[in-house]
Amino acid sequence: MNEHWKNLFTPVQIGSCQIKNRFAMAPMGPLGLGDAEGGFNQRGIDYYTERAKGGTGLIITGVTFVENEVEQHGMPNCPCSTYNPVQFVRTAREMTERIHAYGAKVFLQMSGGFGRVTIPTNLGEFPPVAPSPIPHRWLDKICRELTKDEIHYIVKKFGDGAYNAQRAGFDGVEIHAVHEGYLIDQFAISLFNNRTDEYGGCLENRLRFAREIVEEIKKRCGKDFPVALRYSPKSMMKDWRVGALPGEEFQEAGRDLDEGVEAAKLLVQYGYDALDVDVGTYDAWWWNHPPMYQEKGLYRKYAKLMKETVNVPILMAGRMDDPDMASACIADGTCDIISLGRPLLADPDYVNKLRAGLRRTIRPCLSCHEGCMGRIQEYSLLNCAVNPQACRERDMAYRPVCRPKKVLIVGGGVAGCEAARVLAIRGHEPHLFEAGDRLGGNLIPGGTPDFKEDDRALAAWYAQELERLRVPVTLNHPVDKAQVLAGGYDAVIVATGSTPKVFPLGDDAHVHTAADVLTGKATVGQRVVIVGAGLVGCETTLWLREQGKDVTLAEALSKPLAVNGPLCHANSEMLEALLPYKKISVVTNASVRSFENGRVLVQTPQGEQTLLADDVILCVGYREQNDLYHQLEFDVADLHLVGDARKVANIMYAIWDAFEVANHL
Structure with a gap:
């Protein structure tokens, strides 16, 4: 291991909970990981356990709900710790016991609700709620104002849910959140909160909801039960549904940094044991869910400010997959814990690989959001573009082979590389031929802009993985029908990709x-x-x-x-x-x-x-390049067409196609 990274493997405390290293799994929406009774399904249990097995010190689950009456959620969108407490404790206990076997700790992230930012595909027919009658983020609707009795009910359910989490073996909870413009944050931000009762007006009143939640949990679970808070000290909003861009000068419409500092002091005073820091709101969503157009480590200056403001541990995510940057942040006091979200979707073994000095074998995250937030938004499913096994660890496990096959793969783009990788891991004998001089296909031109550095990293990762797995790769070698038929292959995978569409214009x-x-x-x-x-x-x-x-x-x-x-x-x-x-x-x-x-x-x-x-x-656009497949379709019995050659789509579907076919040959 690089000596500079050793500080990433020192223990750290959140309240009474000691964590073995400086890595946390950042909370990501667990869509598809809950059952109809509010517990964790087998996919969810396997998914979180796999990240603990991979060396992550603290697992923070994706958002779970504390109630299903005031803000109704179609079950089983996400787990709910109070919907059926027996089922929640039963399934969660199995999960926490497995996580603890690897020396990891686990916090349950608990939500008071989404309010005006509920994603429409998850909302169904349920009316959106909010602190005040304000516009919904996505829909042309005005939200219904919560009553005081409903607020008190939600607070009580936080206590019930945390108690159930404690029984289930969770080491603490994280409250979701005075962050990103979710329901509790809507109370905290004056733009969203027009109330005239004790939950509106001055900052202390707007934070009363968050205060009552932590006080209720401490009362029910004991003062030593850790309660962290997901917290955004700045909203990055120019107006309703209008976010600011990096480097842009603007008038903050949401929470500005001055109030963010003051609120942080109050929240810690109220009893929160750690702040999990980012910036942004759903109205400026590219801050909370940074795409590749945002710089890596984009929350560093805000986390550093929080570290200088309060005396509790600071967690920080935000494209923090560079271990040099992560180590520097621990060393200079920017934060105490590095949170990895999408990087742990891409590679659950990130932490163990880093500890063992195997950084080059870590599969990179592209910050593309295609498999995670894109699918959550459209299909209520959490997955990963570059890791088809994410959230499907058991169903998509590698299938060992008894009789190895000699398999020809034509094309060295992501589909061809993924097919070769999976076949080699399973025990087959893949042979890959690529017409060009490099592996990577469309990752090569796509990775040219500076902001697409992770596309370049993925191409390099595939090249070194195939070398590590000793897959024969032949470059600068177009393949024709005669070579295929003369090669004595048991199966053929055609991954010849696509070509750009062109048309004449004159010059x-x-x-x-x-x-x-x-x-x-x-x-x-x-x-x-x-x-x-x-x-x-x-x-x-x-x-x-x-x-x-x-x-x-x-x-x-x-x-x-x-x-x-x-x-x-x-x-x-x-x-x-x-x-x-x-x-x-x-x-x-x-x-x-x-x-x-x-x-x-x-x-x-x-x-x-x-x-x-x-x-x-x-x-x-692009056109499928599938001539070779059609030349072979009546001469080769075990023949497959994958990736863009089958249907032009994106990197995710090219990888997923290839994994599915290669894992079942």
Whole structure:
């Protein structure tokens, strides 16, 4: 192990609870991990246990509810510690006992409710509630104001739920939260709280809900039972549903830092034993759920401020998967505990691998949100784009083989690499051929922008994993039908990917694909028109703008990113907001007709427009490259088509396709 990382493996206390190292599993929505009676299902038990087995010192569960009457939740969206206490204790006890076997501690994250920020797919027909009649975050609805009796009921249920958690073997609880604009935070922020009773008005009144919760838990569970708080000292809001961008000067509409400091002091005075710090609200969601467009370690200065303000441990997440950065934060007093959320979805063994000096074997998180928040938002499911086993550890376990097969894999993109990796782990004999000079496929051009560093890391990870597993890899070698049939293979996986769609515009010597520009095969002048404002078009635009290019986006639909999905709102909304902030022109409902003599002719509902350009980049989608598969489909019995060659989608589905096929050969 790197000597500088040893401070990450020293013990730390939260109240009476000693944690073996400085790593916590950050809470992530446990959608799909609860049962119909409010307990943890087998997937949830396996999922949390796997992260404890991987070396994480403190497991913090995803959000669980304390009641199901005032703010109703369709069961079994998330566990609920009071819905059926016997079932909750029964299932949670099995989980905590397994977690403790690995020397880890576990806190139950308990929520008072979502209020105005409930994700519509999880809301169903239930009416949203809030401190006051205020607009819902996503829906065109005004929330219903909570009564004082309902507040008192929720407080009591926190006590009941914490007592059940203590019985079930949890080492503490984390309250969710004066953070991100959830219900308790809505009470704390004056913009959302227009009450005139003892729960509104001055800061102490607005924090009364949070105060009564910790006092009730301490009364029921004892003063030595740790109670942490998820806390955002700054909201990053410019207005309702409008967030601020990094570096932007703005007037804070939510909680500003001055009040954030004062509130932190009060919350610790009330009895909270630790603060789990980030910044943001659902109205500025790209802060709480940072996409790759945010810098790594984006909460450091806010955590440091909290560390200087209060005398309880500070936990901090926020793209903290760089161990050098994590070690420096522990050393300089930025925080006491490093929380890893999505990195532990991507690789549950992150901590043990780091401790053993195996950093290069840690599978990187892409901050893409495709498998986690994107699927939570659309399907109420928690998964991971790069780790198909996340939240499905038992169902998707590697299947050992009795009779190894010799398997040909054609294509070295993510689908081909994942197939080869899984086959080798299971005991098969994969042989991978790639027409290009590198493994990685679309990760190579996609990873060119600075903010896509983790795409580059994933390509490198696949290359070194296949080398470690001794998979024969042949580069610069296109494969034809004759070679396949002459190779004596027991099975063939075709992962030949996709090719960019192109069409003639006139001056085609100056019309390029995004892949060619990103990889340096083509260069562009100062003025560039990009045709297509999907994910590739928008990210290529940002990359060129950072180089000082004058870029115009021409999109056939009514808005950028209209056809990409399921993109988490944190990613899509930040990317959309960055376009005008970076002074990028966007022409929507635009059909590009021609490009000649430095002029791009565009048809819009308002008539023809002329855009000046030195070069045009086409970002209008991809076409499946599956010719080899169709040449082989009546000659090879065990033949499979995976990834973009089967259906153009994204990195997640390419990896998932390949894992499913390779794990069942």
